[in-house]
Amino acid sequence: MTDFDWNLLLSVDWPEIGAATLDTLTMLGVSLLATVALGLPLGVLLYVTAPGQLRARPRLYAVLSFLVNVLRSLPFVIVLIPLTLLLVGTSIGVAGAIVPLVVGAVPFFGRLVENVLREVDRGVIEASQAMGARLPQIVFKVLLPEALPGLIGAATVTGVALVGYTAMSGVIGGGGLGDLAVRYGYQRFQTEVMVVTVALLLVLVQLLQSAGDRLVRRCRFD
């Protein structure tokens, strides 16, 4: 990069970069919301059905756990294009990218949620059982509130991973900054576009992480 000509930055198509950034933010926002909405119940289900837990269903747990592992081990962008075609009718563009992003991130976030819930003090759960709490009361009044800082942390990690996923989805025409980097930076040898997109992705990850950290700090219980 020592011979990089910084004047090239002037020739970058900034409006296009702006539009791509907006696309990335849209993909990230929508897929993160959908991931939390689907992954949180999945994580709770994993937690309560695990052997020795509140509603132990070892067989159901084994099946769920296996599915989660399978989905997490597949290279999601490659496998999910046909699925997206089926669901959305298009595998290209922002809308087309969201489904594979979510399917890729939900098992990841669900597993994180399961682990965070396991960190909740058993004694507190036992105390609520001793007070006659029913399972939904334990989930909504004890588990989730007590685990809130950990859950926000898990959502932050997932958001950061999703930034990476959105960039990768650019390779298959998913739109956004990754798409730009591939089309201009890689295919047309416009290194400056690549540099700008990478820098923007970096800033995005930083912002996401520090926002998450601040939220966790604010809702810690001491």
Added chain:
Amino acid sequence: MIQVRDLTKHYSHHGRRVAALELVSLQIDEGTIFGIIGRSGAGKSTLIRCLNLLERPDSGEVRIGDDALTAYSERQLQQRRQRIGMVFQHFNLLRSRTVAANVRFPLELAGELDAAQMDARVDELLALVGLQDHQHKRPAQLSGGQKQRVGIARALANRPDVLLCDEATSALDPETTDSILALLADINRQLRLTIVLITHDMRVIRQLCDEVAVLDHGRVVEQGRVIDVLLQPQHAVTQSLLAETGLVQGALQGQWRERIGTPVLKLTFVGEPALQPVLDKVGREAGLRVNLLAGTLSEIKATPFGQLLAGVVASDVAVSALPDIFAREGVRCEVL
């Protein structure tokens, strides 16, 4: 009244069946403070969890009042547990909630009161345990004793008829332990609430309990009024648990007996005689020469008691007549 009949529970540990409880039977009258003592691994923790069915016994029956809990469905149990308070060694408060919200928690679970009624009840309970000034703090900002006060207020919220205490003072320093024991005694008196507690600490039994059961390897080895069990322990486990409290135990070791060379009396004074010069009075009547060897004066739940070990030479009566003479003065005398 709580009735426990033939409670048995086994665990499998590395494929071996280990008995946690073996045919445990207890009867706990309304309004009493009942202590269950034993060393760790004796089954105390399993026993108290079987009282509210947090653990299901393999067999046996638990009744609280007219409710045969062991025959209840999970749903019925959840309902009934709202009126069985429980206090824990490590407090088990919700870290995400303030003091007031922790006390409010069981009221929310029960869902019988509206918001204003719940607030009023929370204020009442915080006043009872002396924590009005801390209601907006979170558990992390409280001392151990304050946390346990929150735990007690929470346990009392739904007006239980039984309070179960699981090593409630074991994580506290001696001074704080005393204040929590005083609070429990107070609650027992004010609310006529039956309290069942487990502990490994004989001091807790001595200061607080009316009755005690000694648990060893899942069996009740001794049971009775605290004053009887403490002063006349029958079982070796009870005696060893008492050894730590400084009470005079059992017979004098052989070598001491030879070196003292006279008969030795163990005198037990309970109540008023503990405060009277009984030994002096009997000594003059019977012409005793007394060699004091050991002694203690203490209280069992506000009843004073004393114990003395004394070598004696009697000139006017036979030593074998002394137990009857002391008995007339209300003092138990054993010739060792």
